[in-house]
Amino acid sequence: MDELLRFYNNPVVARVAQLVIWVLIIVLAIGFLRKLLKRRIKDATIRYKAQKGVEVVGYIMIGLLVLISFTVKNIEDYTIIIGLFTAGITFTLQELILSIAGSFYIFMVRVYKPGDRIEINGIKGDVIDIDSIYTTLMEVGEWVGSDNYSGRIVKISNAFVFKGPIKNYSMDFPFVWDELNILVTYTSDIRLAQQVVLDTASQLLSEYTENSMAKWKEMVDRYYIENATLEPTLALDLTDNWVSLNLRYITDYKSRRNTKHRLFSQIEQAISATKGKVAFASATVQLLKIPEVDINLKNQKA
Template sequence: MIEIEPIKEWLNANPFVWSMIKFLVILIVILLCIQLLRRYLKNKISNTVIRYKAQKGIEIFGYILLVFLVITYFSGAIKDFTLIVGLFTAGLAFTLQELILSIAGSIYIFLVKVYKPGDRIEINGIKGDVIDVDSIYTTMMEIGEWVSSDNYSGRIVKLSNAFVFKGPIYNYSNDFPFIWDEFNLPIRYGSDIDLAKSIIIKIASETLSEYTANSKTQWKEVVNKYYIEDAQVDPTLAITLTDNWIQFNLRYIVDFKKRRITKHLLNDSIRKEIEATDGKVLLASTTIELIKIPELKVKLKEEKTSQ
């Protein structure tokens, strides 16, 4: 059997070791309680947004509680606590500066609301939808790369929160979940230009009516919040004369997650309407017209052979 008395005598002779053991036990109990509480909230809360925020709140509260525990527990057990903490903090900051910057970044993201899960952002050259933000990493579902337009590539990217301090962050959905998009339509010279303009504006107004109405209200809030001039959110059409055709540039506002499908609907509807004009409006394409083939004169020189 293990004798208890020698262990007690050794612990009494080394109070700091005994103090560390008690601290580790308390630390383990607190961590277990946090994990159990997070699991309880996960099972009890059905709403995804509320569940996510509740779990993150418990996680942040746990970090604060652990820091408070360390300060209060050791301040009365170690002499010159301030000096020790200062030296320890300096060494820790130098060794784990990237980790500390990541944790600071997570606090900055949470307090300033730089972005949140569900937002579409571009940071450090990576574009995607934010699916999680923890104390160290931001997790995104990547968009683009080898996939055209705003489609998922299928890769999940984990990015250090420290990058919020190192470069620009493009947010497609914060404050104003709409973006401006545009495309060009080449119309052949000789077409009924007024008819072409009416077709494009009519289809754009009908297809984009919901986006236009919703964006106007939110754009007013953006103008009131930031120092920014008012902008045109209704579909606009600009015409440019080129050497080969009349270029119609359609600019419009659209939901940041529906850019590809909206462009498809607009192009398809405009194509059908133009085809229904019976040749009054024609789409142009790059062509080469040969006016005249130059004449070639070939002179053959007869060779005389001597017999």
């Protein structure tokens, strides 16, 4: 008991206890200010930045407080306490510590930011919030196709930025390549079909092509990457049943479904305007005539 009393009367222990109390006060103050800003600020962008600013300032204050508390002359007096305390915290809260480190890494390196579309830990969605522990996504895909929202809000630990690849659809280059297959018959005018598809795609996607050129130039200047063709391109593929015109084009990462719909609609109208020179293909079945068999039956008398 005497040793326990001496332990609690140790000035180093008292200082550590004061540090824990001040850290709790700062954490509670951060939570209170975040709620206050949420009620007072109507603009979502300003409110988000203000809340993040409060968090950053609070964590800086905690870091400075820890630094000041442990910067003393007789550090040998509480080396064991600090070591045990740090080891215990690190072991029990390793995922939390890694998540907090991940949040600093996300903001400092700009791995992604609110508004980006990312895929992390096998989950794809738009980033709607990044706090000190979790990244919140509006999920895209799953049972819903064509990059549409599923309606689910997903929270992913920031620790995953250290555990696997992060696919960002919008950082630096907010465009993606997509493909569309147009199937025409062998009796069609293939040259005319190619011209119709390319002209329609070039006219419809001219805005995306023009806007992507400046962004791609920045990519080439910044990264070790080869130049790429941004204009729509076409490739032929001959199959047993039809000629496949594979159209490759660039579009905004959030407009894949709408772009494909508009392309299909306008290409269909353009092909219909050829008045039969180009015709869409469908699966065909060839029926072969069964050869006739002449069977003569003769009665044999015993």
